[in-house]
Structures are given as structure tokens and as C-alpha cells.
Amino acid sequence: MEKFRLGICDDESEDLAQLLDMVKQYDVGGCLQSAAFSSAADILDAAKNACFDIAILDIEMEPPTGFDVAKELIAMPNPPIVIFATNSKAYALKGYGIAIRYLQKPIAREVFFEAMDAAIADAIAHRLTFQIDTALVSLPLRDIQYIEILGHYAVVHTTREQYRFRGTLKEVMSRLPKGYFISTHKSYVVNLEHIRSATATAVVLDCGTVIPVGRSRMREFNEALYHFLGR
Numbered sequence: 001m002e003k004f005r006l007g008i009c010d011d012e013s014e015d016l017a018q019l020l021d022m023v024k025q026y027d028v029g030g031c032l033q034s035a036a037f038s039s040a041a042d043i044l045d046a047a048k049n050a051c052f053d054i055a056i057l058d059i060e061m062e063p064p065t066g067f068d069v070a071k072e073l074i075a076m077p078n079p080p081i082v083i084f085a086t087n088s089k090a091y092a093l094k095g096y097g098i099a100i101r102y103l104q105k106p107i108a109r110e111v112f113f114e115a116m117d118a119a120i121a122d123a124i125a126h127r128l129t130f131q132i133d134t135a136l137v138s139l140p141l142r143d144i145q146y147i148e149i150l151g152h153y154a155v156v157h158t159t160r161e162q163y164r165f166r167g168t169l170k171e172v173m174s175r176l177p178k179g180y181f182i183s184t185h186k187s188y189v190v191n192l193e194h195i196r197s198a199t200a201t202a203v204v205l206d207c208g209t210v211i212p213v214g215r216s217r218m219r220e221f222n223e224a225l226y227h228f229l230g231r
Contacts, residue, residue: 009043010058040069052080059086078142130165147189182224185214192228
């Protein structure tokens with residue numbers, strides 16, 4: 001079962017309790033790992049240590065406000081999907097382009113469920129899912145350092161484990177978001193986020209692994225890397 005990290009922040013204890021109760025009602029399948037915070041500063045500190053897939057933020061908190069925190073969260077290398085909750089409609093336009101949903105308090109159960117469905121669908125799009133024997137594996141894209149192609153198989157390398165499943169380079173690339181992963185060689189796909197350094201012929205990843213850059217892919221790789229760094 002896929003697991004998603006959910007961060008909830010509201011400085012009003014009753015509102016926070018209501019959000020937690022609705023999460024409990026929604027999460028009958030146990031796919032959410034929830035953490036609750038009563039101050040914007042606390043959820044920011046937690047996000048720096050362990051990335052959230054989804055963040056529900058009350059906007060009207062003591063500074064930093066939920067809106068301030070949202071701007072910092074989405075600027076992180078692995079931004080969460082943001083849902084705003086507030087008593088005022090005045091922030092709706094301000095939150096445009098930052099939050100996937102805007103929830104008016106008191107929050108209706110049906111509206112909350114719809115927002116969570118949308119957020120999880122978005123989070124799934126930021127994962128690579130594949131089958132190993134009878135098991136379904138779903139990895140957050142941020143955890144993937146590189147993917148190695150060995151014949152008809154792909155080996156996904158994360159900082160902790162390796163996963164081997166049946167797939168070609170073309171098939172793997174079609175399931176990854178453009179602009180974040182690039183094939184540097186006929187046998188390798190790297191996560192641009194994890195590149196520590198690069199030369200004309202190779203890249204060094206955060207994990208210390210050196211990946212070759214093929215001559216025919218050099219120009220495409222350089223363009224992709226410069227575009228990624230310029231975001």
C-alpha cells in the first residue's frame with residue numbers, strides 16, 4: 001500500500017482537532033502518515049528534516065502565516081502539495097498557484113474528501129510505481145538517485161535500496177516527468193536533483209556514484225541540467 005506523509009498545521013486547537021478527525025474518517029485504508037502542528041514554524045522545521053507529500057495549512061496564523069510557510073515549502077527541492085484552510089475568502093486569489101485546494105471553514109466533510117482525493121492523485125503522479133513479482137512498489141521520485149538499464153530490466157537505485165523490475169529505457173523514461181530525469185547514457189537515467197557535480201563525460205551523484213555521459217547525449221544532458229538549475 002502506498003503511504004503519503006501529511007503535515008497539518010493550525011494554531012486553533014479546535015480547528016486542528018477537526019482536521020485530524022476528518023483525516024481519520026478519510027484514511028480508512030491507512031495510506032496517510034499524519035503529523036499535526038500548532039505553529040507554522042514547527043511544520044517548517046519538520047519539513048526540513050522529512051519532506052511532506054501533502055500539507056494542509058491554516059492561512060491566518062501568527063507570523064509566519066500559513067501563506068508564508070506555503071511559499072517556503074513549495075520552494076523546497078521536494079515540495080508538498082498544499083491545501084489551504086481559512087475562515088476568510090479574502091485569501092483565495094492570493095493563494096492561487098500555490099495551493100491545489102482552498103477550504104472554507106467550517107470545512108464540509110465532502111469538500112475535504114474531494115480535496116484529499118485531488119492531493120493524493122497529484123502525489124501519485126510524483127511517484128514511480130512498478131511490479132516486482134506479486135508486489136507493487138511505489139517510490140517517491142525524490143528518493144530515486146538513478147536507474148540502471150540492464151538488458152530488459154531496470155534497476156532503481158535509491159539512497160537505501162535497489163529495486164529490479166522488467167522494463168526498457170524507453171518505457172522507464174515515458175513514466176518519469178520531463179525536466180527532472182535525463183538519460184545520460186543508453187544504460188542510465190539520473191535524477192537531476194541528486195547531481196553533486198558534472199563534467200563533460202560524467203556526473204557524480206549525492207550517493208557518490210559516478211555515471212557516464214555518452215557523447216551523443218552530452219548536449220541534451222547539458223541543456224536539461226542548466227534548465228533544471230535555473231528553476
